[in-house]
Amino acid sequence: MRIGAALLLTVMSLGLLLRKSFASLSLAFIQATGKTxxxxxxxxxxxxxxxxxxxxxxxxxxxxxxxxxxxxxxxxxxxxxxxxxxxxxxxxxxxxxxxxxxxxxxxxxxxxxxxxxxxxxxxxxxxxxxxxxxGTTGDRLSVVTNFPKRETARASTMYMLDIATNRSLGLALVDIPPNVCNTVCGLEGPPVTGWLELVSKGIKKKELFKPGFRSDANGLFERRVVLRQDVLAPLDARSPSDLLVQLESTWRSLDKLRPELLRAFPQYLLWISQFVLKTKIKPLGLKFAMPYGGLASGSLLEQVRESLGVQTRNAYGTSELGPLAVxxxxxxxxxxxxxxxxxxxxxxxxxxxxxxxxxxxxxxxxxxxxxxxxxxxxxxxxxxxxxxxxxxxxxxxxxLGRLQETIQLEDRWITPASIAEIAYSDRGVGNFRVDEIGANQYELQIAASLNDRLPDVELIKKKFSELFERPIRVSHRIVPYIQPEPNGKFLTCRLRSFRRNG
Ligand SMILES: [Zn+2]
Structure with a gap:
């Protein structure tokens, strides 16, 4: 088994040197030498x-x-x-x-x-x-996984990228999650970032020849060789000027990393698109953009496709289950x-x-x-x-969105997706949230887009009311920015029951 592990490490180092072409071979080799x-x-x-x-x-x-x-x-x-x-x-x-x-x-x-x-x-x-x-409400759940589950989740991630991009190996990928650990840690806890760190941890814990070490090695191998995954800091919008500064820095990182696939929180993808329109900078050699959660609205994705010149792919998964659909x-x-x-x-x-x-x-x-x-x-x-x-x-x-953000009427459900579709088909909207403020009474919070266009508020209100097919009262507020939830995510619809639970 020791010889197997030594070979495994050798293959990994080689893989690092000859990433793309070698990824496939080394993967097969790892599988042949280990138990994965x-x-x-x-x-x-x-x-x-x-x-x-x-x-x-x-x-x-x-x-x-x-x-x-x-x-x-x-x-x-x-x-x-x-x-x-x-x-x-x-x-x-x-x-x-x-x-x-x-x-x-x-x-x-x-x-x-x-x-x-x-x-x-x-x-x-x-x-x-x-x-x-x-969850969005801070509804915590502890989930226990075993090695086969984690391994399957990893295979499932490869499959997801394969369907989405026709490439399961060597894909340059940048992630911009709302909360770094939710995405990168996945089912495996905080990841180690370097080979040296991984090996010294293995030696210290005397785990070098145990399946747990192999699992960590596979994880790192996946992030550095199978994929070339980098993670950027979340965009934390406290004000429009703050946001622009952050977007400039994010753009510089993207320009340096040159990803083929950008995976990000939907709101971030929208901001990046509007930033490109505003600054008229040349889009990167990006091929695909993929929002997290599978719930970006069609109109939001259309903006992303137009301004970044990419194809969009939708993917759905959760941290406790892994990738579910793509x-x-x-x-x-x-x-x-x-x-x-x-x-x-x-x-x-x-x-x-x-x-x-x-x-x-x-x-x-x-x-x-x-x-x-x-x-x-x-x-x-x-x-x-x-x-x-x-x-x-x-x-x-x-x-179509979170259940907690879905307006459940007796005869129909009004989903966050249908609300977001209305908001983001207006190119003047940079961020948006509906607040339920009373019985049949809603307030729309609208933050203007970064590209200096103004939203058609009356049209948005009219379309929103039409979703209900009954009289409701709708007011609005133009706000400089919308406050994210404590977990960094933005809600499309904040219902009164949500505030009680959350
Ligand atoms: Zn298909």
Whole structure:
């Protein structure tokens, strides 16, 4: 095994020198010398997207059966299963998806209350690590992952980039997240940044020949060789002049790093686009822009495409689950990674028809340390009907925003995406938020764009009111900037229930 590890390190150093051309070879070598399987998992995921739905379902059934077996070791999920068996008279047999559909979806709060005893399976020395997520409301959930889950998430990231850019290796990528740790730490905690640091940490902890070290090495390898990933500081808008100074510095960094793909918080992508229009600087050799969260509105992405001269790709994932879906071209609909997840759209405990809007409910096939079965992730979306022209046969989803920002009327949901669509189709808007200030009463906060155009406030108000199809009262305020939430994110819609919970 020592020889294997030495070879592994040699290959990594070589890989550093000859990044692009060598990445593929060294990846295969690492897989051959170590126990990691992520390259095979990546290939599996990539191929399955073109399978017939029937053969894919066979594979998914096996994964879900295994997940159920493990989940029965936990008391909380065990109780959920008990209820189902009694109700169904223990006659579900092999229909695991049928069994799945009988379970009530669970939210972050229920999982957090039963953590850790109720929700963890028996530790079979599968290199577990714990990570805390924080939602927009500060709704915290601890999630435990094991080595296979983390490895799968890594493969899944490669797959996501492969669909989006046709390149899974050597892609120069810059990330500008609202909160650095949420993005880069992912499922693995704060990352080490250099090979020397990694090796000395391994020696100090006597972990050089253990799977944990290999996992860290793979992570670093992924960030430096498989990708060439750099992370820039969040844009912290305290005033328009502050913002311009920050944008200048961000632009200088981008100019130096020359990424092919820019992944950023949607609001940042908009600001960068407006900054380019204002300063008339030459766009970089950037090819793709990808907003986080899968919920940038179409009109925002249109501005990004026009001013940066890029194609846009939509991707959806969460820190506790990893990448879930990604778009293959400029459209907002994304291919669901059905090899690893079951996604459902539900309202009041029932699945809705394809095309209808509801809450996104996820079952993660691969995390057997802490099974997330019918987990309400807190987002709203809809399935898109019809096949994609790229030939992939998976379901496609549109993510329309956070549930906490969705205005739920008796007969319809008004999603953050439909509100943002109105705001950002006006090129004079730099940032925007709706505040619910009373019953049927809303205030629009509008910050002007950076490119000196003025928003058509009356038109925005009119279009916003029309979403309700009933009389509402709408006022507005033009503000110099909008205050982000404590986690650095911006809300599209701040509801009164949100303020009570948050
Ligand atoms: Zn497609």
């Amino acid at each position: 399987r992520f390259l095979s998992i990546f290939r599996e995921i990539r191929n399955q997207a073109f399978l017939s739905p029937v053969s894919r379902q066979r594979y998914r059934t096996t994964l879900l059966s295994e997940l159920f077996k493990r989940a029965e070791e936990t008391t909380f999920l065990g109780e959920r299963f008990e209820g189902v068996r009694v109700a169904a008279g223990n006659t579900q047999g092999d229909d695991v998806f049928g069994l799945l559909r009988m379970l009530q979806p669970i939210g972050k709060g229920e999982l957090a209350r039963r953590f850790p005893e109720g929700v963890l399976t028996k530790d079979r020395f599968d290199k577990r690590s714990i990570q805390n997520t924080s 778009s293959c071209d400029d459209q907002t609909a994304m291919h669901v990674n059905e090899h690893l997840f079951e996604l459902e759209i539900m309202r009041e405990g029932q699945s809705v028809n394809d095309g209808d809007v509801g809450e996104i409910v996820v079952t993660d096939f691969t995390n057997t340390a802490m099974p997330l079965i019918r987990y309400k992730v807190g987002d709203v979306g809809r399935f898109v009907r019809g096949e994609c022209r790229c030939g992939r046969t998976t379901r496609r989803i549109e993510v």
